Amino acid sequence: MKYCCECGSRLRTPAGRDRLGRRRCEQCGAVFYASPRLGAACIARWDDEVLLVRRGADPGYGLWSLPGGFVEARETPGAGASRELLEEAGVGVEMERPYALFRVAAGHQFHVVYLARLCGTGFAPGPEALEVGLFGETNVPWQRLAFASTRESLRRYFADLRDGRFGFLFADIQPFASATDGSFEAA
Numbered sequence: 001m002k003y004c005c006e007c008g009s010r011l012r013t014p015a016g017r018d019r020l021g022r023r024r025c026e027q028c029g030a031v032f033y034a035s036p037r038l039g040a041a042c043i044a045r046w047d048d049e050v051l052l053v054r055r056g057a058d059p060g061y062g063l064w065s066l067p068g069g070f071v072e073a074r075e076t077p078g079a080g081a082s083r084e085l086l087e088e089a090g091v092g093v094e095m096e097r098p099y100a101l102f103r104v105a106a107g108h109q110f111h112v113v114y115l116a117r118l119c120g121t122g123f124a125p126g127p128e129a130l131e132v133g134l135f136g137e138t139n140v141p142w143q144r145l146a147f148a149s150t151r152e153s154l155r156r157y158f159a160d161l162r163d164g165r166f167g168f169l170f171a172d173i174q175p176f177a178s179a180t181d182g183s184f185e186a187a
């Protein structure tokens with residue numbers, strides 16, 4: 001970002017604040033924060049299986065992920081996760097609780113993942129999804145997942161399902177470099 005959204009003047013980096021990435025307008029004094037983006041997803045459960053979506057858009061076209069996306073202004077992360085599920089799979093959930101928080105790519109994004117119960121199995125791919133399905137641990141497409149946060153969430157979830165303990169997970173992760181041409185390999 002080079003110019004002020006308020007007055008159009010040139011922005012500068014305030015002294016001593018470079019590390020945080022914020023910018024200040026020389027003319028009107030407006031400050032623009034380089035805040036991380038928040039993504040929200042859910043582990044939508046039906047018996048011992050979870051719902052995954054095969055993505056019909058980049059990043060990760062053709063790969064599988066938990067239903068989710070970026071949280072919009074004026075919506076809670078839980079509402080964002082259920083909205084994304086409805087858009088991608090046409091089905092509702094009963095949100096249970098936050099289950100994991102990932103700090104992605106050195107803090108440019110955070111992904112929060114909720115545990116949720118599917119309201120039914122009448123799901124179908126929405127406009128930005130190619131397929132939707134329920135998967136148990138053994139048939140998750142582990143080599144065809146779009147995001148590290150999906151992989152870590154599923155790994156932990158199926159381990160917790162075996163142990164019967166569901167703690168809260170926080171992890172620092174790198175996103176996958178996803179590809180649309182089939183050259184993708186899981187990290």
Ligand SMILES: [Zn+2]
Pocket residue numbers: 004005006007008009025026027028029030
């Ligand atoms: Zn300005």
